[in-house]
Amino acid sequence: EVEILLRHHNHPNIVSVRDVYENENLVYLVQEYLKGGELLDKIFREKFLSEREASNVMYVIANTLNYLHTNMVVHRDLKPSNILYADDSCAASSLRICDFGFAKQLRAENGLLMTPCYTANFVAPEVLKMQGYHAACDVWSLGVLMYTMLFGQTPFAVKPNESSEVVLSRIESGRLDLVNNNWNKISDSARDLLTNMLNPEPSKRCTASMILSHPWIKNRDQLSLKLLTNFLPQDINQTKNSVKATFRAVNSTTKIPILEPVECSTLAQRRVRAKSIVANQSKNEKEKNSPVNNSSLNKK
Template identity: 60%
Template sequence: VGSYSICKRCINKVTGMEYAVKIINKAKKDPTEEVEILLRYGQHPNIITLKDVYDDGRSVFLVTELMKGGELLDKILRQKFFSEREASAVLYTITKTVEYLHVNGVVHRDLKPSNILYVDESGNAESIRICDFGFAKQLRAENGLLMTPCYTANFVAPEVLKKQGYDAACDIWSLGVLLYTMLTGYFTPFANGPDDTPEEILARIGSGKFSLTGGYWNSVSAEAKDLVSKMLHVDPHRRLTAAQVLRHPWVMHRDQLPKYTLNRQDAPHLVKGAMAATYSALNRNVPPVLEPVGCSTLAQRRGMKKITSTAL
């Protein structure tokens, strides 16, 4: 799961029922926020259900339903036939769940494919679960912004990289990356294989530039491309919200989308290889570069607003 926790399968000795248990090292991570969020919102049909919590003093054990269907992206990449209609149905289910969280003031902040799983082998969109709320936060600041950078490379929004304040728009950006991958089979718009370095990936993310033309994109509809571009907009204020994604024609009229198979990259090992290479490089202990608060883009923008208002 991460540097502060591990996840295992467990069995109730009385009932014989199988569950998953996330074991969190309390010395490395305070699990209070994660437990609170799961207790409050875990009854949603597409959010992993928390069954029980145990604390032995050193670790906290979160017992949840067992995800027997595996990762969403693994299942999609294994499918020989995958259409825009299926991609839209998947995106609708996930975005509807994210909208529910956002309405309740919760941001997930780590919506990478390994945290979106199937509870069973059916492959139905209804069996999708959003999991691992270890980085999730309940918005408490008056301005609604989160100021603690926390991200997974490839799925980190540009404004997080630039140390700006960020909000629910980060989750939408991550879903945009997921949609891009579903449509073309690439890992992300910014990593094309296992040999890409984290520095290269992060530089591309920071620029906000990506291509939706040529190659596998020739078989993708203009409506789908339009949605991808709006979900991946570099400016969080111009990026679609969850509600706007749900109202986009490509999602609203998903039952009318073509059923023909998308022409996607048939190399799932490249997708998984890119992920492994990125994580391996990111796990190096690189000290952060600290700058004065006044140097941040957000502080400079606020300073410009003050000057403008004074001039008026």
């Protein structure tokens, strides 16, 4: 996480790192203060959202994803709570993508990742099936975010009391809840992009670059300002509970990786072993060159 952030934190829509401190066991990141809060909380406060506003948000995030993917980095945990505003204006341009704890630098050989790290409602079907996956997962998560912005609910865990089996089955099959008052109100262009981003087949899913060239993004200044989503208090609670329901579904059937202490990581252990080897070599050299050893050799 530290290495990826230090390499890319100068991008205007990636959280910046002010300083890094570490001791024997822990690493501390000092990052910019994002006082505007989470993206969805801002939307909930305003209660209504238009296609143009949603498209402006999508443009900023897709543009940032395209930058990361071009640099062979995938985020792998692109949920709303990891997308925040830097200031109180809550302008789309002040959005920041945060929490790169699950981010991965892709291997250039095959471009696939074999270690599933995901978060509940924003997990792609191929991750659930424990298959290798790549940047298409971030696009899937962005599609879920777009759906939530336009419809005020998540596309899979619609009811908080749905069973884990139902939720998981829906995610794996890519079945969306299209029986929604707003589905027929949004433009054909929005529906086209949304279904492409949430395609359960990664190879058929659009890329971040394709999102940027899609008419719904390119012509965002011409999109309707008609307010779509009406976030009533009960809607807000249902949306939040919906996400929790998906968390429960995934947790009940799949072991979710946890972030272990830094010293337990493969890299940290490798460094410890390397230091130990160097230390032993140095010790051996000193013993070999010590006066005691030399005198004993001379006696022989």
